[in-house]
Amino acid sequence: MAAIGNRGTVTEAANFNPEADVQKLREAMKGAGTNEAAITEVLAHRTIAQRQRIKEAFKQSVGKDLADDLSTELSGNFRTVVLGLLMLQPVYDAYELRTAIKGAGTEEACLIDILASRSNDEIKTINAFYKKKYEKSLEDDVSGDTSGMFCRVLVSLLTAGRDESEHVDEAQAILDAKEIYEAGEARWGTDEVKFLTVLCVRNRNHLLRVFDEYRKVSGKDIEESIKREMSGNLEDVFLAIVKCVRSRPAFFAERLYKSMKGLGTTDSVLIRIMVARAEIDMLDIKEQFQKMYGKSLHSFIKGDTSGDYRKILLELCGSE
Known part of the structure; x- marks a missing residue:
């Protein structure tokens, strides 16, 4: 499950000048009230590496930590997003x-x-x-x-011990599928260890073959069987592994959708994914979101959040 090339919405700002950005941020924090739009304009349009240079320049010219200053000036979800953006x-x-x-x-x-x-x-x-x-x-x-x-x-x-090669052992894939079936659907009770051994250790290409073979053996999709055999957090973690193996962007698209669907927004999930993936694969996540739900991620964020928090998330999301 190695990362594929940069498909983020946040890319390096051209003509980057950390000292000029520091000046903008200092101006935004001056006097009564804080100019959140100016903070968004700088931090949502700089890469993580560029933000580290801004932090260094701020400390050099002001003798204080930028995160500390912003933490004092800001509040709520907007502060949570901004402080997240400043971290590696x-x-x-x-x-x-x-x-x-x-x-x-x-x-x-x-x-x-x-x-x-x-x-x-x-x-x-x-x-x-x-x-x-x-x-x-x-x-x-x-x-x-x-x-x-x-x-x-x-x-x-x-343990970070997953096989990350691309090798598929056909005989082993067939055996893995058979053993998972026999550990779950084919018996009374479930041998969860067998699911762990296969899902947490094998490489992506091999697991995709296992999932194909599993359908042949059981007549069911692996996700359907996990839902039948497991419950609670164990079900959630095994499903997450399977979904990430199949498509990480689709996994994150579903998590974003569920964080905004229904009564209230699960802000912690929404913020975590938007901050963490903005520079990695947000373009792919947006494509999957549109494909899976028939609406853009941009429109969901717009309709489900408010104020400066919404504005900075929309900037991280990129254009419609």
Whole structure:
């Protein structure tokens, strides 16, 4: 599940001048009230690397931390988005995971969204940043906050040991499909370990063959069987792995749709995906969203959020 080329809506700003951006941000924070539009104009149109240079220039010229100043000036969801944009990608992921674990109750959806969708290298980097920042291993924190087979799946993903080659072992794919079937649909009760061994270890191409073979063996799609055999967080994490193997952009499109559909918006999910994917594959996510739901992601955000929070998300989303 290695990343494919840059398909983000946020790209490098031409004629980039960090000192000029610092001046704009300082002006935006001067006096009574804050000019959120000016902050959006700068930060939503710079890459993560460019934002790091702005942070350095701000500290040099002001002697203060830009994130600290913005945190004092801003509030609510707009502040959450802005502070997320100022972090390096693995730092942001580590921060989100820490928040999910250490808040009131665990936000399992965050653990699933991140750990089921990141590459081995990304997970290794998240682990390293987490240890450095919080002085505890992410695995220890996850193990202390989750339990049972759900915990075992997350720990397996945290080892970053997935085969990332493109090799497909045909005989093994047929055997894997047969063993998953025999571990679930074909017996009373479910041997979840067999699902873990295949779904958390095999490479993407191999798993796609396993899913094809599984349909032949069982007459059902693997997702349908997971829904029948599992429940709760375990069902959610196995489904997330399958969906990410098939299409990461489609997985994120569905998560965005569900975060905005129905009563109220799940702001944490919406913000996390928009901030994390803006520079990676937001163009692909938008295409999938349109294809899956017959409406643009842009129009959904416009109709489901408000104020400066909406404006900055729309900038990250890119044009209609």
